[in-house]
Amino acid sequence: MPDGTGIPPVDTAVVWALALAAFAALAGLIWRATRGVWRIGSMIDDFFDDWKGAPGRAGVPARPGVMDRLARLERVTEEIRYEIRPNSGRSLRDAVDRVDAAVTGGPGPPDTPPDSS
Numbered sequence: 001m002p003d004g005t006g007i008p009p010v011d012t013a014v015v016w017a018l019a020l021a022a023f024a025a026l027a028g029l030i031w032r033a034t035r036g037v038w039r040i041g042s043m044i045d046d047f048f049d050d051w052k053g054a055p056g057r058a059g060v061p062a063r064p065g066v067m068d069r070l071a072r073l074e075r076v077t078e079e080i081r082y083e084i085r086p087n088s089g090r091s092l093r094d095a096v097d098r099v100d101a102a103v104t105g106g107p108g109p110p111d112t113p114p115d116s117s
Contacts, residue, residue, distance in 0.1 A: 053065030
């Protein structure tokens with residue numbers, strides 16, 4: 001069996017077509033691999049932007065980072081804790097105890113030492 005068609009221009013065209021197809025296939029594989037890596041890199045970048053926070057820019061407000069948000073949640077939690085425990089008479093709990101005592105005629109809130117904070 002001969003190695004070609006016997007017509008040199010056709011043999012050359014076949015070789016170039018095969019080379020072009022191999023190059024296109026290789027380019028497609030590289031593109032798919034880099035697209036996946038690019039997506040993963042983009043997700044990692046988004047994660048770190050969320051973790052560190054992002055400064056504001058035109059039309060987009062600044063976003064605080066995770067540590068800033070946790071600190072804010074801790075402050076809010078302390079404020080809520082202050083309001084639901086009886087203390088020196090200034091908390092919501094003390095006000096509810098006073099209203100309850102006035103409505104039911106029972107004793108007022110227990111004497112509690114002033115809050116040290």
